[in-house]
Amino acid sequence: MLVNTPPMGWNTWNTFGSDISDALVRESADAIAELGLKDAGYTYVVIDDCWSLRKRDSVTKSIVPDPVKFPHGMKALADYVHGKGLKFGMYSCAGQRTCADYPGSFDHEFLDARTFAEWGVDFLKYDFCYRPGGFEGQLLYRRMGMALRESGRDILFSACNWGSDNVWQWIRSCGAHMYRSTGDIIDTPESFRNIAISQMDKLNANAPQCFNDMDMLTVGMYGKGNVGVQGMTAADYRSEFALWCMCGVPLMLGCDVRSLDKEMLALLKNRDLIAIDQDAECRQPIFLGNPEREKKLCVFRHLDGGKYAVAFFNFNDEARNVSFTFSDVGLSAASGLGLRFSPVLGSLEGTYSEYLNVTTDAHDCIVAVCEAVPV
Ligand code: GLA
Numbered sequence: 001m002l003v004n005t006p007p008m009g010w011n012t013w014n015t016f017g018s019d020i021s022d023a024l025v026r027e028s029a030d031a032i033a034e035l036g037l038k039d040a041g042y043t044y045v046v047i048d049d050c051w052s053l054r055k056r057d058s059v060t061k062s063i064v065p066d067p068v069k070f071p072h073g074m075k076a077l078a079d080y081v082h083g084k085g086l087k088f089g090m091y092s093c094a095g096q097r098t099c100a101d102y103p104g105s106f107d108h109e110f111l112d113a114r115t116f117a118e119w120g121v122d123f124l125k126y127d128f129c130y131r132p133g134g135f136e137g138q139l140l141y142r143r144m145g146m147a148l149r150e151s152g153r154d155i156l157f158s159a160c161n162w163g164s165d166n167v168w169q170w171i172r173s174c175g176a177h178m179y180r181s182t183g184d185i186i187d188t189p190e191s192f193r194n195i196a197i198s199q200m201d202k203l204n205a206n207a208p209q210c211f212n213d214m215d216m217l218t219v220g221m222y223g224k225g226n227v228g229v230q231g232m233t234a235a236d237y238r239s240e241f242a243l244w245c246m247c248g249v250p251l252m253l254g255c256d257v258r259s260l261d262k263e264m265l266a267l268l269k270n271r272d273l274i275a276i277d278q279d280a281e282c283r284q285p286i287f288l289g290n291p292e293r294e295k296k297l298c299v300f301r302h303l304d305g306g307k308y309a310v311a312f313f314n315f316n317d318e319a320r321n322v323s324f325t326f327s328d329v330g331l332s333a334a335s336g337l338g339l340r341f342s343p344v345l346g347s348l349e350g351t352y353s354e355y356l357n358v359t360t361d362a363h364d365c366i367v368a369v370c371e372a373v374p375v
Helices: 022-034 073-083 109-119 137-149 164-169 189-198 234-247 262-268 271-277
Strands: 008-011 044-046 087-093 123-127 156-160 178-180 211-213 251-253 286-288 296-302 308-314 320-325 337-345 350-352 355-360 365-374
Touching (some): 008 087, 073 087, 087 109, 137 156, 308 320
Parallel strands (some): 044 087, 123 156, 156 178
Antiparallel strands (some): 337 350, 337 365
């Protein structure tokens, strides 16, 4: 199974937690198709934790979908999601129980992978709670990686061990296609910034076939739901989404897609930002500045086709100048070249040489693409 660019989709956890159902997933799949999110690239509709009964079937040992939450079973739901032209994702855990205390897949990996394949599952998020003593996390991800590969169906393997055990060093070898690299996101500015800052020196391992998952987005949640906590402003959501896109990581929506406002829908469908995220070269960005000390950051990224993306982030509570010295990314004055900018978010336009100071509003960001031109 080839996963050449960061996976995109929607996941139930951030907003709905354990409050999930067949109807919720169908309505969300409808919304993803009808609102143009599917056409923008959001393909995977993923049910997170809390979908099963508390105990496995005593005879078959299979995990049993909760008949109250999912009265038609998972195959019927997968068929519905597939009927919308979308892909169907589910969740399990490498330990004996999931994080919310439902059956995990430990020692049932091959049975569960076959069951998921029979149901038509295309994506498995695989968590890391309740690991039995004496078992290396790495071995448990190898097991499910093999089980999925041998399941008879292409199933995207989304590992979720929160960055433990230097996961970026070995997870690719387990067959995973994406791997959570941090603890859980919540809907606050500090949360998304700290996640991004913690990955600045780890994006070298983010590459085709296995992408660094900085967690589901909180964009558009406005404080509602499971990880809502306090909510953020539209400016913060622009910054969160732009940071994820500049890093080239999976874009998994975590909001209630059925009630997205126009502004957030437009942001999440922004073609230019998504094109940066999905850039075929999948290069790690260059980070300029010290976001912990200065609470601002310039991010520069090589794109396919001879272009570059550049973004200016201001995490302060007042407007600030964010600077970009071209020689820091290798474009020395001796080159005779400047950069011509076209706007993506905000209005940065025109040709500049050597440096640029961009006034960026509080908590907001400005994004542009650029190309080198003689000056
Ligand atoms: C862990 C994961 C979350 C979510 C919950 C479910 O905390 O990191 O993303 O899947 O478990 O219980």
